[in-house]
Amino acid sequence: MEKSKKSKSSNKPIIGISLGDINGVGPEVIIKSLLDPRIINIITPVIYGSTKILSYYRKNLGIEDFNYSQVRDNYFNQKKINVVNCWNEMAEINAGTSTKEGGSYAFKALERAVKDLKEGKIDAIVTGPINKNNIQSDQFNFPGQTEYITKESGKKDSLMMMVGESLRVGLVTTHLPIKDVPAQITTKNVSAKLKIFIDSLKKDFGITKPKVAVLGLNPHAGEDGLLGKEEHEIIKPVIEEFKNKGHLTYGPYPSDGFFGAAQYKNFDGILAMYHDQGLIAFKTLSFEIGVNYTAGLEVIRTSPDHGTAYNLAGKNLASEISMRSAIYLAKDIFNVRQPVADEHNEG
Numbered sequence: 001m002e003k004s005k006k007s008k009s010s011n012k013p014i015i016g017i018s019l020g021d022i023n024g025v026g027p028e029v030i031i032k033s034l035l036d037p038r039i040i041n042i043i044t045p046v047i048y049g050s051t052k053i054l055s056y057y058r059k060n061l062g063i064e065d066f067n068y069s070q071v072r073d074n075y076f077n078q079k080k081i082n083v084v085n086c087w088n089e090m091a092e093i094n095a096g097t098s099t100k101e102g103g104s105y106a107f108k109a110l111e112r113a114v115k116d117l118k119e120g121k122i123d124a125i126v127t128g129p130i131n132k133n134n135i136q137s138d139q140f141n142f143p144g145q146t147e148y149i150t151k152e153s154g155k156k157d158s159l160m161m162m163v164g165e166s167l168r169v170g171l172v173t174t175h176l177p178i179k180d181v182p183a184q185i186t187t188k189n190v191s192a193k194l195k196i197f198i199d200s201l202k203k204d205f206g207i208t209k210p211k212v213a214v215l216g217l218n219p220h221a222g223e224d225g226l227l228g229k230e231e232h233e234i235i236k237p238v239i240e241e242f243k244n245k246g247h248l249t250y251g252p253y254p255s256d257g258f259f260g261a262a263q264y265k266n267f268d269g270i271l272a273m274y275h276d277q278g279l280i281a282f283k284t285l286s287f288e289i290g291v292n293y294t295a296g297l298e299v300i301r302t303s304p305d306h307g308t309a310y311n312l313a314g315k316n317l318a319s320e321i322s323m324r325s326a327i328y329l330a331k332d333i334f335n336v337r338q339p340v341a342d343e344h345n346e347g
Contacts, residue, residue: 012044013123013334014076015327018113019049020128021135023094023102024308025318027057030128031066032320033327034081043331046071046082046122048113050105052090054083060095061316074121086112095314103134110145114152117299124300124330125149126323129308132175143175146294149301159196159295161269162279162305163329164286168205168269169278170197170295181274185217185230190238194271198247200295201269204333210268213258214239214251217273221254235273255281288319291326293333300333302326 020026031054034045047054051070058066068081076082086108092101110127117125127145142148150158162169172193173184194214201210215221216235218228225232235252242249253263255272259281264270272278282290283305290305304322312318 012042012078013331014044014046015330016046016048016113016116016122016125018109018125018127019047019053019106021102021106021131021308022053022091023097023099023313024129024131024310025313026128026308027053028061028318029304029320029323031057031061031063033324035063035066040079043327044076044078044082046076046084048084048086048109050085050087050091051083053093056093060314084112096310098131098134098310100134103131106130106135107137107140114149118152123334126326126330127301127303129304129306131308145303146174149294150297153297153299155297157192158297159193159200161200161293161295162282163291163293164282164289167264167282167286169282170269170271171275171278172271173274175275182217182230185234185273187234187238190235194238194242194249196296197269197271204295204336206336207268209248211248212269212271213253213267214249214271215255215258215273215277216252221252288321289325290322291329293329300330302330
């Protein structure tokens, strides 16, 4: 706890980075994103995984100048890249292949990083990409890392938010089959997600009066009830309720025209009803630099917006831009939150 407090006072956060699937691009993009020695001036990076895995990929990628310090006795060296060994054996590496072992080691890294996050040993976590199928076990029975971290942080609900340079997209529903989405578009769910979204834009991004667009569920936002009633019966009343409370909420907008006409540029955030509605547009506009942020938690968690990319693993072809953006966003949110934390501590 003392190390975490020390980092907060110097505005140099300790950022934990879980390795993700050892057979995916996680190890590669983590190594590449930390190569610039100047990053040590603004954060203390702590990789959760295995020095043996990192050594393998360092040699495989031909990156000789990637150096790190193995963590002992829970001491993080603020002048170096730190690595926490979450297992001791040499794991079998099959770059580009989904294996049960790859999922098991991904969970070990994630579990240890989340434990240290909950205990205040690190200030934020950046999660490497996992395979949502091979990580499933008795210990991990979740649609994704977002749901696992939400539960472990003691919250019942959170918001999956995709963040680009000037684009922030929140999702009412996330990893659900399309056939199950309409039943989840309720007044309660839309209201809850919209509240988390607005609160996060204020608390985590420093936007005093965020302007939020809400998308419809159906084509043409229901076309006045002709193509669906969710907009008229559920979504629009929620928007009006928030507007009556003084929030700048607008919509519901037809998603195709909204993004096609670049209306997203006029808003601080866009709330989409389901996964692909928001993410197809987001990844088209911000794929390389996009970051997945879990809003609504006391802890800070970010992740690159791509998956394991097995087709690129071990070939030195993966771009580290999204991972680096995820690290910097975790740092930025930590810094935005600090004045509030400092005021609270002083009071």
